Amino acid sequence: MRPDEMPQSSGDADDAWRRAHLAEGALKAARTPGGWTRSTAEPLKILIVDDERPVREMLARYVAALGYRPYSASYAEEALRVLRRRRMDLVMVDIRMPGRDGGWLIEQAHARWPSLPMLIVTGVEELDPHITLQPGVVGYLVKPFTAEALGDALRRALSGPEED
8 A cells, every 4th residue: 555545634543543444344364473363353453652743643544554453652651551551462662762762662561561572663774783682572664664664564573473
C-alpha cells in the first residue's frame, strides 16, 4: 500500500483503525509469535512510542492500514504505564526522546515482559550495537522508510523466531 493510499484520520488512531479494519472486509487469519492462528477480529496490538506527535500519528495510520491495532505513548514512562494496563503484541520505540530514552524503555520492558518483541524506529542511522542487540529487540527501521518496509518489518517481528 502506498502512503497516499493510507487511510486519513483526524488524528484519532481508533478511527483510522476502524476504517482500515472495515476496508479489509472478511476476517483473515494472522500468525502470532507462538505459532497459533487467531482471527484479526482481535487484531494484534502495537504500541508506538515516539516523542514527535506527527510521527506517532503517521505510524498509527500505517499500522492501522496494515490491519493492526495501534496504541501510542509520547515518552518512555508513559509507555510503561500503557504496558502495565494492556497487553501488547509489539512495541515500536524511538531511541532519542526527552527524559528516559528508548534504550531505557527497552531494558525496563524486557525485564517485566521478556517475550514482548520490540522494533526500534529511529532517525539515527548508526545505532550503538548495545541497543540493537538488547534482549527483546527484533529489528530496527531508520526513518524515513516506506509503508512497505514497515509492513515487512512488522510481519517479521510478529512472526516469532526463525525456524530452521
